[in-house]
Amino acid sequence: MLDEDVAQRTATLRQLHYFLQIMPSSANTHTMLHGKKMINYDTPRRESGDLYAFFDERLLKKKAKELAPCLSSCCIFLTGMMGCGKTTVGKVLSEALGYAFVDSDTYVEQAAGEISVAQIFQQYGESVFRDNESKALQELSSKSQQVVATGGGAVVHPINWEYMRKGITVFLDVPLDALARRIAAVGTDSRPLLDFDSGDPYTKALMRLSTLLEKRVEKYSRANVTVSLSKLADDLEEDVSHLTPTIIAIEVLEQIEKYLRGKKKPFNSHFSSRSA
Ligand SMILES: Nc1ncnc2c1ncn2[C@@H]1O[C@H](COP(=O)(O)OP(=O)(O)O)[C@@H](O)[C@H]1O
Ligand SMILES: O=C(O)C1=C[C@@H](OP(=O)(O)O)[C@@H](O)[C@H](O)C1
Incomplete structure (x- = not known):
């Protein structure tokens, strides 16, 4: 410490x-x-x-x-699996930093004319959603002083990394079991990639998330900063389910601080001399 x-x-x-x-x-x-x-x-x-x-x-x-x-006013892009807390922690973090908060799914929905992500998937397919998501990230990456909660699949397309690299990328690494419990509690209506079949919501979410994570884990690991909730819970001798969004937000800031200290050059944001 x-x-x-x-x-x-x-x-x-x-x-x-x-x-x-x-x-x-x-x-x-x-x-x-x-x-x-x-x-x-x-x-x-x-x-x-x-x-x-x-x-x-x-x-x-x-x-x-x-x-x-x-x-230097740069954006923070939160990445991680569905349900990892990008929106919840992002709001807490943005408020503490005095940054704006943007949920990229909401941004996509508004740009598409107030159609939900689930409807975009259903009517136009996932690839149209992904194109819209990339466009959203491109636009958001040109702004400053924002915490952006990206969609869980934003890490898959290499072009999105070019946009997100204009800021600091953070991977919220939450154990699958905790993710599945959270998703099961709120339901899968708004998350089309998990909204399929009938059956016990926890088991369904766990299986689907596990398959997705396997394909994505290497992409998430490209983030500048990883905040592992398992590690944080171990360090604090607590259960993952007791880690509040505030505690996680503190850890995000601590890990960003470590990352910035480890960089040879100070963070060179093209926003340093501009306002939001
Ligand atoms: N630290 C936390 N502890 C308990 N529940 C949480 C925590 N963070 C998020 N949640 C809950 O998990 C669900 C998914 O969170 P959300 O922030 O929407 O995830 P994401 O934006 O990554 O998909 C929400 O119901 C939220 O209230
Ligand atoms: O993981 C994914 O591919 C997706 C995650 C969702 O966002 P959240 O991670 O905010 O749930 C949303 O973008 C869409 O349903 C696809």
Whole structure:
């Protein structure tokens, strides 16, 4: 862990200590700060949950404020399988950075005249959708200060990488089991590649996602930054299902920071001198 991170977490921990002193105590001894078990205070679970969310949000804002100048206004393109959280985490991230949020599927839908992705697949076929998706990414890549949630299949066409490389690409790597659970919970109506056959939604999603991931995993690995939820959960001694969008957004920023530090030259964005 970097020295500043240690210092920052120590400072936050001090604030937490103060906060907990003024809170009523009871039986719960499990604490989380950025998902981490750090200290054993007797605090009620519900309040402690709220408290940690509060501190995670503060940590996210602080990280975003520190990192924003290093981004030179470039876009962040979130990639990953359907259901990995590109939209959910993207919104949190954009808000923290003061960036606009764009969902490329929504952009495609609007450009097509308010027709849903599912309808585009059904009426015109996947290849028309892919062409529209590439056009959307081309247009979006010429803008600045945006977090873009790409569609899960955007990584497949090489031309899309040329567009996304104008910004920083992030792969949200979420275990298949968690993806299938999330998709099963919301249904497959809006995701035509998963919306087929009858049967148990979890098993259907798991099987289809597994086949797609096999074909795509190498493409996702081309992203500048990978955020592995399995690894993050291990580091924080938590279950993947307990990683909130805020915690994941913090990790995205930390990984981007590492990536930028590792680059020989500073990030050379053609947006540095322009506004959004
Ligand atoms: N960290 C998370 N924990 C639990 N559920 C999540 C998390 N991130 C996203 N979800 C849920 O998973 C589903 C898919 O998320 P979404 O952001 O739409 O994924 P994507 O844009 O990558 O397809 C949504 O119902 C969302 O609420
Ligand atoms: O993985 C894919 O090929 C797709 C993912 C979807 O986006 P999300 O990843 O936002 O669900 C959407 O673009 C379309 O249904 C195809």
